[in-house]
Amino acid sequence: MSIFVNSETKVIYQGLTGSQGRYYGLLNRDYGTKVVAGTNPKKAGTDVEGIPIFASVAEAVEETGAKASCIFIPAPGVRSAVLEAAQGGVDFIVAITEGVPAHDEALFYNQLRKDFPNVQLLGPNCPGIISPGECNIGITAGHIALPGGPVGIVSRSGTLTYQALHELKEKGIGCTTCVGIGGDPVPGTSFIDCLAAFEADPETKAVMMIGEIGGSAEEEAAEFISNNMTKPISAYIAGVTAPPGKKMGHAGAIVSGGKGTAKAKMEALEEAGVKVGNNPTEAGDLMAEIVSQL
Template sequence: MSILVDASTRVLVQGITGHQGTNHTRGMKAFGSKVVGGVTPGKGGTEVEGVPVFDSVREAVDATHPTATCIFVPAPYTRDAFYEAVDAGIKLAVIITEHVPFHDMLKMLYYGRLHGARIIGPNCPGLATPGGAKVGIIPNVVFREGRVGVVSRSGTLTYEMVAGLTEAGFGQSTCVGLGGDPVNGTTFVDTLELFHDDPRTDMVVMVGEIGGVAEEEAAEYIGKSFGKPVVGYIAGRSAPPGKRMGHAGAIIDRGRGTAESKVNALQKAGVKVAKFPYEVPGLVRDSLKEIGKA
Protein backbone atom coordinates (compact mmCIF):
# COMPACT_ATOMS: atom_id res chain seq x y z
CA MET A 1 0.00 0.00 0.00
CA SER A 2 3.07 2.20 0.15
CA ILE A 3 6.80 1.89 0.41
CA LEU A 4 9.20 2.04 3.37
CA VAL A 5 6.84 3.57 5.95
CA ASP A 6 3.17 3.03 6.82
CA ALA A 7 0.74 3.19 9.75
CA SER A 8 2.65 0.44 11.55
CA THR A 9 5.96 2.34 11.51
CA ARG A 10 7.27 3.14 15.00
CA VAL A 11 9.55 6.16 14.94
CA LEU A 12 12.52 6.98 17.14
CA VAL A 13 13.92 10.53 17.06
CA GLN A 14 17.68 10.88 17.69
CA GLY A 15 18.49 14.40 18.78
CA ILE A 16 14.90 14.91 19.99
CA THR A 17 15.68 17.66 22.52
CA GLY A 18 17.20 20.02 19.91
CA HIS A 19 15.16 22.77 18.23
CA GLN A 20 14.65 20.79 15.01
CA GLY A 21 14.13 17.49 16.80
CA THR A 22 11.42 18.91 19.03
CA ASN A 23 9.60 20.86 16.29
CA HIS A 24 9.53 17.97 13.89
CA THR A 25 8.53 15.48 16.56
CA ARG A 26 5.44 17.65 16.93
CA GLY A 27 5.04 17.71 13.13
CA MET A 28 5.36 13.94 12.79
CA LYS A 29 2.84 13.34 15.56
CA ALA A 30 0.41 15.79 13.95
CA PHE A 31 0.79 13.84 10.70
CA GLY A 32 -0.24 10.68 12.55
CA SER A 33 3.15 9.01 12.91
CA LYS A 34 3.71 6.83 15.94
CA VAL A 35 6.67 8.59 17.52
CA VAL A 36 7.51 6.13 20.29
CA GLY A 37 10.73 7.49 21.72
CA GLY A 38 13.60 9.92 21.52
CA VAL A 39 17.29 9.84 22.35
CA THR A 40 19.55 12.56 23.66
CA PRO A 41 22.51 11.42 25.78
CA GLY A 42 22.20 12.97 29.24
CA LYS A 43 18.48 13.78 28.87
CA GLY A 44 17.13 10.32 29.64
CA GLY A 45 13.99 10.27 31.80
CA THR A 46 12.59 13.52 30.40
CA GLU A 47 9.79 13.94 27.86
CA VAL A 48 9.45 15.92 24.62
CA GLU A 49 5.98 16.44 23.16
CA GLY A 50 4.77 13.57 25.32
CA VAL A 51 7.48 11.27 23.95
CA PRO A 52 9.83 9.55 26.43
CA VAL A 53 13.51 10.47 26.07
CA PHE A 54 16.31 7.93 26.63
CA ASP A 55 20.07 8.22 27.10
CA SER A 56 20.88 5.58 24.50
CA VAL A 57 19.27 3.95 21.48
CA ARG A 58 19.59 0.53 23.16
CA GLU A 59 17.42 1.67 26.08
CA ALA A 60 14.91 3.28 23.71
CA VAL A 61 14.71 0.13 21.60
CA ASP A 62 14.21 -2.13 24.62
CA ALA A 63 11.44 0.07 26.00
CA THR A 64 9.62 1.24 22.85
CA HIS A 65 10.51 -1.07 19.90
CA PRO A 66 10.96 1.50 17.12
CA THR A 67 11.22 0.31 13.49
CA ALA A 68 12.75 3.49 12.09
CA THR A 69 14.89 6.33 13.37
CA CYS A 70 14.90 9.97 12.35
CA ILE A 71 18.34 11.50 12.95
CA PHE A 72 18.66 15.23 13.70
CA VAL A 73 22.01 15.15 15.53
CA PRO A 74 24.68 17.61 14.29
CA ALA A 75 27.01 16.50 11.48
CA PRO A 76 30.10 15.78 13.63
CA TYR A 77 28.06 13.22 15.60
CA THR A 78 25.80 11.82 12.88
CA ARG A 79 27.98 8.85 12.00
CA ASP A 80 28.15 7.58 15.55
CA ALA A 81 24.42 8.15 16.05
CA PHE A 82 23.78 5.99 13.01
CA TYR A 83 26.14 3.24 14.21
CA GLU A 84 24.36 3.27 17.55
CA ALA A 85 20.99 2.81 15.85
CA VAL A 86 22.24 -0.02 13.64
CA ASP A 87 23.90 -1.78 16.58
CA ALA A 88 20.59 -1.62 18.41
CA GLY A 89 18.89 -3.38 15.49
CA ILE A 90 17.13 -0.54 13.66
CA LYS A 91 16.84 -1.18 9.90
CA LEU A 92 15.66 2.19 8.56
CA ALA A 93 17.49 5.45 9.32
CA VAL A 94 16.30 8.78 7.93
CA ILE A 95 19.14 11.28 8.23
CA ILE A 96 17.94 14.88 8.05
CA THR A 97 21.30 16.41 9.09
CA GLU A 98 23.07 18.58 6.51
CA HIS A 99 26.87 18.79 5.99
CA VAL A 100 27.67 15.20 6.91
CA PRO A 101 31.12 14.50 5.39
CA PHE A 102 30.86 12.07 2.49
CA HIS A 103 33.69 10.07 4.06
CA ASP A 104 31.38 9.41 7.02
CA MET A 105 28.48 8.69 4.70
CA LEU A 106 30.47 6.05 2.77
CA LYS A 107 31.27 4.23 6.00
CA MET A 108 27.67 4.46 7.19
CA LEU A 109 26.35 3.19 3.88
CA TYR A 110 28.46 0.01 3.90
CA TYR A 111 28.16 -0.57 7.64
CA GLY A 112 24.41 -0.33 7.25
CA ARG A 113 24.48 -2.80 4.36
CA LEU A 114 26.37 -5.34 6.47
CA HIS A 115 23.49 -5.22 8.93
CA GLY A 116 20.63 -4.87 6.47
CA ALA A 117 19.95 -1.26 7.45
CA ARG A 118 18.81 1.30 4.89
CA ILE A 119 19.62 5.01 4.96
CA ILE A 120 17.43 7.75 3.50
CA GLY A 121 19.52 10.92 3.17
CA PRO A 122 21.57 12.55 4.53
CA ASN A 123 20.68 16.20 3.94
CA CYS A 124 17.14 15.17 3.07
CA PRO A 125 13.57 16.08 4.08
CA GLY A 126 12.69 12.46 4.85
CA LEU A 127 9.72 10.52 3.58
CA ALA A 128 5.99 10.27 4.09
CA THR A 129 3.10 7.99 3.27
CA PRO A 130 -0.13 10.05 3.48
CA GLY A 131 -2.59 8.31 5.78
CA GLY A 132 0.27 6.28 7.19
CA ALA A 133 3.40 7.83 8.61
CA LYS A 134 5.92 10.58 8.10
CA VAL A 135 9.55 10.27 9.11
CA GLY A 136 11.18 13.64 8.52
CA ILE A 137 10.32 17.26 8.01
CA ILE A 138 8.12 17.54 4.90
CA PRO A 139 5.26 19.94 5.73
CA ASN A 140 2.09 17.97 6.52
CA VAL A 141 -0.16 20.39 4.66
CA VAL A 142 1.05 19.44 1.16
CA PHE A 143 -0.11 15.80 1.15
CA ARG A 144 -3.18 13.87 0.15
CA GLU A 145 -3.63 10.10 0.05
CA GLY A 146 -3.39 8.63 -3.41
CA ARG A 147 -1.53 6.56 -5.96
CA VAL A 148 1.32 8.68 -7.33
CA GLY A 149 4.79 7.91 -5.96
CA VAL A 150 7.18 10.83 -5.61
CA VAL A 151 10.97 10.63 -5.36
CA SER A 152 13.29 13.62 -5.31
CA ARG A 153 16.78 14.91 -4.52
CA SER A 154 15.37 18.20 -3.31
CA GLY A 155 13.44 19.56 -0.32
CA THR A 156 11.30 22.64 -0.92
CA LEU A 157 11.06 21.92 -4.63
CA THR A 158 9.50 18.60 -3.67
CA TYR A 159 7.06 20.34 -1.33
CA GLU A 160 6.01 22.55 -4.26
CA MET A 161 5.65 19.55 -6.55
CA VAL A 162 3.61 17.56 -4.03
CA ALA A 163 1.45 20.59 -3.21
CA GLY A 164 0.87 21.02 -6.96
CA LEU A 165 -0.19 17.39 -7.31
CA THR A 166 -2.48 17.62 -4.27
CA GLU A 167 -4.10 20.77 -5.61
CA ALA A 168 -4.70 19.11 -8.98
CA GLY A 169 -6.35 16.16 -7.22
CA PHE A 170 -3.54 13.63 -7.47
CA GLY A 171 -2.76 12.09 -4.10
CA GLN A 172 0.47 10.33 -3.25
CA SER A 173 1.29 6.77 -2.23
CA THR A 174 4.67 7.62 -0.70
CA CYS A 175 6.93 10.63 -1.14
CA VAL A 176 10.68 10.07 -0.67
CA GLY A 177 13.33 12.81 -0.40
CA LEU A 178 16.71 11.25 -1.19
CA GLY A 179 18.84 14.23 -0.21
CA GLY A 180 21.12 16.75 -1.91
CA ASP A 181 24.50 15.23 -1.10
CA PRO A 182 26.91 13.51 -3.52
CA VAL A 183 26.36 10.15 -1.81
CA ASN A 184 22.78 9.16 -0.99
CA GLY A 185 21.94 6.15 1.16
CA THR A 186 19.01 5.33 -1.11
CA THR A 187 19.07 6.15 -4.82
CA PHE A 188 16.46 6.78 -7.51
CA VAL A 189 16.90 3.19 -8.74
CA ASP A 190 16.47 1.75 -5.22
CA THR A 191 13.27 3.77 -4.78
CA LEU A 192 11.89 2.96 -8.22
CA GLU A 193 12.39 -0.76 -7.53
CA LEU A 194 10.25 -0.38 -4.40
CA PHE A 195 7.57 1.58 -6.29
CA HIS A 196 7.63 -1.10 -9.00
CA ASP A 197 6.63 -3.72 -6.44
CA ASP A 198 4.02 -1.54 -4.72
CA PRO A 199 0.50 -2.31 -6.03
CA ARG A 200 -0.77 1.01 -4.63
CA THR A 201 1.56 3.09 -6.78
CA ASP A 202 0.25 3.67 -10.32
CA MET A 203 3.00 5.97 -11.50
CA VAL A 204 5.96 8.00 -10.27
CA VAL A 205 7.07 11.61 -10.34
CA MET A 206 10.84 11.93 -10.08
CA VAL A 207 12.57 15.22 -9.38
CA GLY A 208 16.28 15.24 -10.19
CA GLU A 209 18.96 17.86 -10.44
CA ILE A 210 22.40 18.43 -11.91
CA GLY A 211 25.40 16.48 -10.62
CA GLY A 212 26.30 12.80 -10.60
CA VAL A 213 24.70 10.12 -12.75
CA ALA A 214 21.83 8.88 -10.54
CA GLU A 215 19.18 10.15 -13.01
CA GLU A 216 20.93 8.48 -15.95
CA GLU A 217 21.06 5.23 -14.00
CA ALA A 218 17.37 5.62 -13.16
CA ALA A 219 16.63 6.18 -16.86
CA GLU A 220 18.39 2.94 -17.74
CA TYR A 221 16.33 1.06 -15.16
CA ILE A 222 13.06 2.68 -16.25
CA GLY A 223 13.74 1.89 -19.92
CA LYS A 224 14.45 -1.75 -19.15
CA SER A 225 12.07 -2.87 -16.46
CA PHE A 226 9.99 -0.31 -14.61
CA GLY A 227 6.69 -0.71 -16.44
CA LYS A 228 4.85 2.22 -14.81
CA PRO A 229 4.64 5.77 -16.22
CA VAL A 230 7.19 8.27 -14.94
CA VAL A 231 7.04 12.06 -15.10
CA GLY A 232 10.35 13.81 -14.52
CA TYR A 233 11.70 17.23 -13.75
CA ILE A 234 15.38 18.19 -13.65
CA ALA A 235 16.53 21.33 -11.82
CA GLY A 236 19.65 23.17 -12.90
CA ARG A 237 19.21 23.70 -16.65
CA SER A 238 20.66 27.19 -16.31
CA ALA A 239 23.49 26.22 -13.94
CA PRO A 240 27.03 26.80 -15.21
CA PRO A 241 29.69 24.06 -14.93
CA GLY A 242 31.92 23.90 -11.86
CA LYS A 243 29.53 25.74 -9.53
CA ARG A 244 28.01 23.99 -6.54
CA MET A 245 24.36 25.05 -6.61
CA GLY A 246 23.52 25.00 -2.91
CA HIS A 247 23.44 21.22 -2.60
CA ALA A 248 26.84 19.57 -2.15
CA GLY A 249 25.86 17.11 -4.88
CA ALA A 250 24.56 19.66 -7.40
CA ILE A 251 27.65 20.35 -9.48
CA ILE A 252 28.58 19.80 -13.12
CA ASP A 253 32.05 18.30 -12.73
CA ARG A 254 34.38 17.91 -15.73
CA GLY A 255 31.43 17.90 -18.12
CA ARG A 256 29.52 15.22 -16.20
CA GLY A 257 26.14 15.66 -14.55
CA THR A 258 24.53 18.21 -16.87
CA ALA A 259 20.76 18.73 -16.96
CA GLU A 260 20.84 18.06 -20.70
CA SER A 261 22.35 14.60 -20.25
CA LYS A 262 19.74 13.71 -17.64
CA VAL A 263 16.79 15.05 -19.62
CA ASN A 264 17.94 13.19 -22.75
CA ALA A 265 18.46 9.92 -20.89
CA LEU A 266 15.04 10.14 -19.24
CA GLN A 267 13.25 11.06 -22.47
CA LYS A 268 14.94 8.15 -24.24
CA ALA A 269 13.55 5.88 -21.53
CA GLY A 270 10.03 7.15 -22.21
CA VAL A 271 9.81 9.55 -19.27
CA LYS A 272 7.73 12.68 -19.82
CA VAL A 273 10.10 15.44 -18.70
CA ALA A 274 8.54 18.74 -17.64
CA LYS A 275 10.33 21.88 -18.75
CA PHE A 276 8.72 23.93 -15.98
CA PRO A 277 7.87 22.66 -12.50
CA TYR A 278 4.23 23.70 -12.91
CA GLU A 279 3.83 21.43 -15.95
CA VAL A 280 4.13 18.31 -13.77
CA PRO A 281 0.44 17.90 -12.73
CA GLY A 282 -0.66 18.12 -16.39
CA LEU A 283 1.85 15.45 -17.42
CA VAL A 284 0.70 13.27 -14.52
CA ARG A 285 -2.88 13.59 -15.77
CA ASP A 286 -1.79 12.59 -19.32
CA SER A 287 0.14 9.59 -17.98
CA LEU A 288 -2.73 8.35 -15.83
CA LYS A 289 -5.14 8.71 -18.79
CA GLU A 290 -2.82 6.60 -20.93
CA ILE A 291 -2.96 3.73 -18.44
CA GLY A 292 -6.70 4.20 -17.88
CA LYS A 293 -6.42 5.42 -14.30
CA ALA A 294 -7.67 8.98 -14.67
Protein backbone atom coordinates (compact mmCIF):
# COMPACT_ATOMS: atom_id res chain seq x y z
CA MET A 1 0.00 0.00 0.00
CA SER A 2 1.02 3.56 -0.52
CA ILE A 3 -0.38 7.07 -0.65
CA PHE A 4 -1.39 9.18 -3.68
CA VAL A 5 0.17 6.85 -6.32
CA ASN A 6 0.53 3.09 -6.76
CA SER A 7 1.20 0.42 -9.39
CA GLU A 8 -2.14 1.18 -11.07
CA THR A 9 -1.53 4.92 -11.49
CA LYS A 10 -1.44 5.99 -15.15
CA VAL A 11 0.56 9.16 -15.76
CA ILE A 12 0.63 11.77 -18.52
CA TYR A 13 3.92 13.70 -18.94
CA GLN A 14 3.40 17.34 -19.93
CA GLY A 15 6.66 18.21 -21.62
CA LEU A 16 7.64 14.60 -22.49
CA THR A 17 9.07 15.84 -25.80
CA GLY A 18 11.51 18.22 -24.04
CA SER A 19 14.95 17.04 -22.93
CA GLN A 20 14.20 16.86 -19.18
CA GLY A 21 10.74 15.40 -19.67
CA ARG A 22 12.00 12.75 -22.03
CA TYR A 23 14.95 11.81 -19.82
CA TYR A 24 12.97 11.42 -16.60
CA GLY A 25 9.78 10.19 -18.28
CA LEU A 26 11.67 7.25 -19.78
CA LEU A 27 13.56 6.58 -16.52
CA ASN A 28 10.21 6.55 -14.68
CA ARG A 29 8.80 4.12 -17.26
CA ASP A 30 11.87 1.86 -16.88
CA TYR A 31 11.18 1.86 -13.13
CA GLY A 32 7.71 0.49 -13.80
CA THR A 33 5.58 3.62 -13.73
CA LYS A 34 2.65 3.47 -16.16
CA VAL A 35 3.73 6.34 -18.40
CA VAL A 36 0.81 6.29 -20.84
CA ALA A 37 1.01 9.59 -22.70
CA GLY A 38 2.81 12.84 -23.31
CA THR A 39 1.43 16.18 -24.45
CA ASN A 40 2.64 18.76 -26.96
CA PRO A 41 0.19 20.55 -29.27
CA LYS A 42 2.81 20.79 -32.01
CA LYS A 43 3.79 17.12 -31.91
CA ALA A 44 0.39 15.43 -31.48
CA GLY A 45 0.25 12.07 -33.26
CA THR A 46 3.96 11.33 -32.83
CA ASP A 47 5.48 9.26 -30.00
CA VAL A 48 8.45 9.19 -27.64
CA GLU A 49 9.86 5.62 -27.62
CA GLY A 50 6.37 4.25 -28.06
CA ILE A 51 4.63 6.67 -25.66
CA PRO A 52 1.90 8.49 -27.67
CA ILE A 53 1.88 12.30 -27.75
CA PHE A 54 -1.46 14.12 -27.59
CA ALA A 55 -2.31 17.77 -28.24
CA SER A 56 -3.74 18.35 -24.76
CA VAL A 57 -4.16 16.73 -21.35
CA ALA A 58 -7.93 16.46 -22.00
CA GLU A 59 -7.31 14.34 -25.12
CA ALA A 60 -4.70 12.24 -23.36
CA VAL A 61 -7.11 11.58 -20.46
CA GLU A 62 -9.88 10.61 -22.85
CA GLU A 63 -7.67 8.19 -24.77
CA THR A 64 -5.76 6.61 -21.89
CA GLY A 65 -7.89 7.04 -18.77
CA ALA A 66 -4.90 8.53 -16.95
CA LYS A 67 -5.68 10.26 -13.63
CA ALA A 68 -2.26 11.77 -12.93
CA SER A 69 0.07 14.12 -14.73
CA CYS A 70 3.69 15.16 -14.32
CA ILE A 71 4.84 18.60 -15.45
CA PHE A 72 8.30 19.11 -16.98
CA ILE A 73 7.37 22.41 -18.67
CA PRO A 74 9.75 25.41 -18.31
CA ALA A 75 8.76 27.85 -15.53
CA PRO A 76 6.96 30.46 -17.70
CA GLY A 77 4.47 27.79 -18.86
CA VAL A 78 3.77 26.07 -15.53
CA ARG A 79 0.76 28.22 -14.61
CA SER A 80 -1.16 27.27 -17.74
CA ALA A 81 0.11 23.67 -17.59
CA VAL A 82 -1.30 23.17 -14.07
CA LEU A 83 -4.68 24.60 -15.04
CA GLU A 84 -4.72 22.57 -18.27
CA ALA A 85 -4.10 19.40 -16.27
CA ALA A 86 -6.92 20.15 -13.83
CA GLN A 87 -9.33 21.11 -16.60
CA GLY A 88 -8.24 18.03 -18.56
CA GLY A 89 -9.54 15.74 -15.83
CA VAL A 90 -6.57 14.41 -13.85
CA ASP A 91 -6.82 14.47 -10.08
CA PHE A 92 -3.12 14.31 -9.15
CA ILE A 93 -0.60 16.77 -10.63
CA VAL A 94 3.14 16.64 -9.96
CA ALA A 95 4.97 19.85 -10.97
CA ILE A 96 8.74 19.27 -11.00
CA THR A 97 9.77 22.60 -12.56
CA GLU A 98 11.79 25.01 -10.41
CA GLY A 99 11.83 28.79 -10.71
CA VAL A 100 8.06 29.34 -10.90
CA PRO A 101 7.14 32.90 -9.80
CA ALA A 102 5.50 32.98 -6.35
CA HIS A 103 2.54 34.97 -7.68
CA ASP A 104 1.82 32.22 -10.22
CA GLU A 105 1.92 29.62 -7.45
CA ALA A 106 -0.43 31.62 -5.23
CA LEU A 107 -2.79 32.07 -8.16
CA PHE A 108 -3.06 28.47 -9.34
CA TYR A 109 -3.13 27.10 -5.78
CA ASN A 110 -6.22 29.17 -5.02
CA GLN A 111 -7.73 28.55 -8.46
CA LEU A 112 -7.52 24.80 -7.88
CA ARG A 113 -9.04 25.12 -4.42
CA LYS A 114 -11.96 27.04 -5.86
CA ASP A 115 -12.68 25.29 -9.16
CA PHE A 116 -11.10 21.85 -8.72
CA PRO A 117 -11.26 21.03 -5.00
CA ASN A 118 -10.57 17.33 -5.61
CA VAL A 119 -7.35 17.88 -7.50
CA GLN A 120 -4.14 17.37 -5.50
CA LEU A 121 -1.14 19.35 -6.73
CA LEU A 122 2.38 18.32 -5.64
CA GLY A 123 5.08 20.99 -6.10
CA PRO A 124 6.22 23.00 -7.97
CA ASN A 125 9.96 22.75 -7.46
CA CYS A 126 9.87 19.27 -5.96
CA PRO A 127 11.60 15.97 -6.71
CA GLY A 128 8.22 14.21 -7.09
CA ILE A 129 6.81 11.12 -5.45
CA ILE A 130 7.85 7.49 -5.29
CA SER A 131 5.99 4.48 -3.96
CA PRO A 132 9.00 2.14 -4.12
CA GLY A 133 8.50 -0.90 -6.33
CA GLU A 134 5.23 0.48 -7.68
CA CYS A 135 5.40 3.96 -9.14
CA ASN A 136 8.01 6.71 -9.46
CA ILE A 137 6.95 10.12 -10.78
CA GLY A 138 9.70 12.74 -10.97
CA ILE A 139 13.46 12.87 -10.61
CA THR A 140 14.22 10.52 -7.69
CA ALA A 141 16.64 7.72 -8.55
CA GLY A 142 14.35 4.73 -7.96
CA HIS A 143 16.97 2.26 -6.76
CA ILE A 144 17.93 4.32 -3.68
CA ALA A 145 14.54 3.42 -2.17
CA LEU A 146 13.75 0.08 -0.56
CA PRO A 147 10.17 -1.10 -1.27
CA GLY A 148 7.74 -2.48 1.22
CA GLY A 149 7.33 -0.10 4.13
CA PRO A 150 6.65 0.39 6.99
CA VAL A 151 7.89 3.99 6.83
CA GLY A 152 6.38 6.90 4.92
CA ILE A 153 8.61 9.90 4.14
CA VAL A 154 7.64 13.51 3.56
CA SER A 155 10.31 16.09 2.82
CA ARG A 156 10.64 19.75 1.89
CA SER A 157 14.13 19.34 0.46
CA GLY A 158 15.23 17.50 -2.70
CA THR A 159 18.64 15.99 -1.94
CA LEU A 160 17.71 15.45 1.71
CA THR A 161 14.79 13.35 0.48
CA TYR A 162 17.33 11.07 -1.18
CA GLN A 163 19.50 11.17 1.92
CA ALA A 164 16.49 10.04 4.00
CA LEU A 165 15.71 7.16 1.62
CA HIS A 166 19.40 6.22 1.72
CA GLU A 167 19.59 6.27 5.54
CA LEU A 168 16.61 3.92 5.74
CA LYS A 169 17.81 1.59 2.99
CA GLU A 170 21.24 1.28 4.70
CA LYS A 171 19.36 0.00 7.75
CA GLY A 172 17.19 -2.34 5.69
CA ILE A 173 14.05 -0.30 6.32
CA GLY A 174 11.56 0.00 3.47
CA CYS A 175 9.33 2.86 2.47
CA THR A 176 5.65 2.87 1.51
CA THR A 177 5.71 6.24 -0.22
CA CYS A 178 8.20 9.10 -0.24
CA VAL A 179 6.75 12.51 -1.06
CA GLY A 180 8.96 15.49 -1.87
CA ILE A 181 6.72 18.49 -1.33
CA GLY A 182 9.37 21.06 -2.36
CA GLY A 183 10.44 24.24 -0.62
CA ASP A 184 8.65 26.92 -2.63
CA PRO A 185 6.51 29.64 -0.96
CA VAL A 186 3.18 28.04 -1.95
CA PRO A 187 3.55 24.26 -2.18
CA GLY A 188 0.51 22.48 -3.61
CA THR A 189 0.80 19.66 -1.07
CA SER A 190 1.71 20.37 2.55
CA PHE A 191 3.24 18.30 5.33
CA ILE A 192 -0.26 18.05 6.77
CA ASP A 193 -1.76 16.61 3.56
CA CYS A 194 0.91 13.90 3.60
CA LEU A 195 0.70 13.21 7.35
CA ALA A 196 -3.08 12.77 7.09
CA ALA A 197 -2.67 10.39 4.15
CA PHE A 198 0.01 8.36 5.97
CA GLU A 199 -2.18 8.20 9.10
CA ALA A 200 -4.98 6.73 6.96
CA ASP A 201 -2.73 4.27 5.11
CA PRO A 202 -2.76 0.87 6.88
CA GLU A 203 0.66 -0.18 5.53
CA THR A 204 2.45 2.93 6.80
CA LYS A 205 3.35 2.38 10.46
CA ALA A 206 5.67 5.36 11.04
CA VAL A 207 6.61 8.61 9.32
CA MET A 208 9.92 10.37 8.73
CA MET A 209 9.74 14.09 8.16
CA ILE A 210 12.45 16.38 6.72
CA GLY A 211 11.93 20.11 7.15
CA GLU A 212 13.89 23.28 6.56
CA ILE A 213 14.24 26.72 8.09
CA GLY A 214 11.84 29.44 6.93
CA GLY A 215 8.06 29.70 6.83
CA SER A 216 5.86 27.98 9.41
CA ALA A 217 4.92 24.71 7.67
CA GLU A 218 6.71 22.60 10.29
CA GLU A 219 5.03 24.41 13.18
CA GLU A 220 1.64 23.85 11.53
CA ALA A 221 2.54 20.19 11.01
CA ALA A 222 3.47 19.93 14.72
CA GLU A 223 0.04 21.17 15.72
CA PHE A 224 -1.61 18.70 13.35
CA ILE A 225 0.54 15.89 14.76
CA SER A 226 -0.44 16.52 18.36
CA ASN A 227 -4.12 16.58 17.43
CA ASN A 228 -4.38 13.91 14.76
CA MET A 229 -1.45 11.51 14.47
CA THR A 230 -1.27 8.19 16.29
CA LYS A 231 1.71 6.85 14.29
CA PRO A 232 5.25 7.56 15.55
CA ILE A 233 7.35 10.16 13.73
CA SER A 234 11.02 11.07 13.48
CA ALA A 235 12.20 14.34 11.99
CA TYR A 236 15.16 16.45 10.95
CA ILE A 237 15.16 20.19 10.26
CA ALA A 238 17.94 21.45 7.97
CA GLY A 239 19.52 24.80 8.79
CA VAL A 240 19.96 24.39 12.58
CA THR A 241 23.13 26.46 12.45
CA ALA A 242 22.24 28.72 9.52
CA PRO A 243 22.87 32.39 10.26
CA PRO A 244 19.68 34.43 10.59
CA GLY A 245 18.50 34.95 7.03
CA LYS A 246 17.87 38.23 5.38
CA LYS A 247 14.46 39.27 6.61
CA MET A 248 12.03 40.65 4.13
CA GLY A 249 11.39 44.14 5.46
CA HIS A 250 9.17 44.73 8.45
CA ALA A 251 6.28 42.88 6.84
CA GLY A 252 8.22 39.61 6.71
CA ALA A 253 9.29 39.93 10.33
CA ILE A 254 5.75 40.62 11.47
CA VAL A 255 4.25 37.71 9.51
CA SER A 256 6.76 35.17 10.76
CA GLY A 257 6.69 36.30 14.40
CA GLY A 258 8.99 33.99 16.35
CA LYS A 259 8.51 31.19 13.85
CA GLY A 260 10.79 30.04 11.08
CA THR A 261 14.00 29.18 12.92
CA ALA A 262 15.16 25.58 13.05
CA LYS A 263 15.14 25.75 16.85
CA ALA A 264 11.48 26.87 17.00
CA LYS A 265 10.52 24.12 14.56
CA MET A 266 12.41 21.41 16.44
CA GLU A 267 10.87 22.47 19.74
CA ALA A 268 7.37 22.53 18.26
CA LEU A 269 7.85 19.03 16.84
CA GLU A 270 9.34 17.65 20.06
CA GLU A 271 6.42 19.03 22.02
CA ALA A 272 4.13 17.17 19.63
CA GLY A 273 5.93 13.93 20.52
CA VAL A 274 8.16 13.73 17.43
CA LYS A 275 11.69 12.30 17.81
CA VAL A 276 13.92 15.00 16.35
CA GLY A 277 17.50 14.31 15.19
CA ASN A 278 20.29 16.86 14.81
CA ASN A 279 21.26 15.57 11.37
CA PRO A 280 19.78 13.18 8.79
CA THR A 281 21.76 10.22 10.19
CA GLU A 282 20.41 10.81 13.69
CA ALA A 283 16.86 11.07 12.34
CA GLY A 284 17.47 7.76 10.54
CA ASP A 285 18.76 6.15 13.76
CA LEU A 286 15.71 7.41 15.62
CA MET A 287 13.48 5.90 12.93
CA ALA A 288 15.34 2.58 13.19
CA GLU A 289 14.59 2.60 16.93
CA ILE A 290 10.92 3.35 16.26
CA VAL A 291 10.69 0.58 13.65
CA SER A 292 12.34 -1.97 15.99
CA GLN A 293 9.61 -1.30 18.55
CA LEU A 294 6.65 -1.59 16.16
